[in-house]
Amino acid sequence: MHKTAVNHLPNTTTRFYQMIDFKDNKRISLAPMIDWTTADFRYFARLFNRYIHLYTDMISTSAILKGDTEYILRYDNSEHPVVLQLGGSNPNDMAQCVQIADKMGYDEFNINVGCPSDRVQHNKIGACLMAEPKLVADMVRAMKDSTDKPVTVKHRIGIDTFDSYEFMRDFVGTVADAGCTHFIAHARIAWLNGLSPKENREIPPLRYDDIYRLKTEFPHLFIEINGGVDNLDDIKTHLTHVDGVMIGRAFYHNPMLMGACNELWGEAIPTHREILENLYPYLEKRAEQGANLATLTRHYLGLFQGLTGARKWRQDLSGKRNLTVDDIKQAGESVLSQNGL
Missing domain, CATH: 1.20.120 (Four Helix Bundle (Hemerythrin (Met), subunit A))
Incomplete structure (x- = not known):
């Protein structure tokens, strides 16, 4: 099995960071978290920062197509830019959900290829899809045919013993060929058997260098990093290597960190x-x-x-x-x- 040591963020000078044109080229996102990034939390999150992209919690295609669609997809207009994360593996179902949500005004659509929960694996949702890059590519094509809005993919750096950099690189390359230009990479592999979702956020080591390398090899793609980021200094450092930073639990448990991110846009922190x-x-x-x-x-x-x-x-x-x-x-x-x- 390929082994990679835990990354340590490199030292980056303030002068170098100030050279970044953040407003035009960089991005901060609130990560999708099941039962946490609900409409009620997203409204709250928007009060701290008007720039951060807010993701819904993962919503399955079956919930949208068979449930109370308007209630499930509800959001407040203040939430824009708001991104719908979809969980599914059927290209036609994904396309139908995009058509519905597009009419409701969502700004972007994201495919969940990162959730390691065994609750979703049996429906072929989440990180297990990294083993089927052609299927993910088919979903991207079907979704892009249904909307003019961006279609993005959130994934892990690997799954189980498929944990080499080359595995992730080939996955991204295949999906990018289908027209996806924005990837959000969680900097840990996912163990689909033997670890709980919580353990999958803590036990596999962070490998930030793999994502930095991905950006170097795919400079035309928008690469966003996710995993283990909980302070503004580390956000700034990551942004010298990739195009965006996605944060989940640190924003949820300490929402004033979203307020602190206003510094990146030269704006004041709300009280x-x-x-x-x-x-x-x-x-x-x-x-x-x-x-x-x-x-x-x-x-x-x-x-x-x-x-x-x-x-x-x-x-x-x-x-x-x-x-x-x-x-x-x-x-x-x-x-x-x-x-x-």
């Missing part, structure tokens, strides 16, 4: 008070729609990460059957006052 004041009208609207705020606010527990009172904020919003907007306001004001915000 915690501004976030709350812009969130309250949305919560009031959702409450009027019949949403259970006690369930919805699980997405907002990380707002005060690192501040005095953050634990009490989480306690006030968790484990309750009923929660009102006034309850949330009271909890928020308590943390703001403790920190002089």
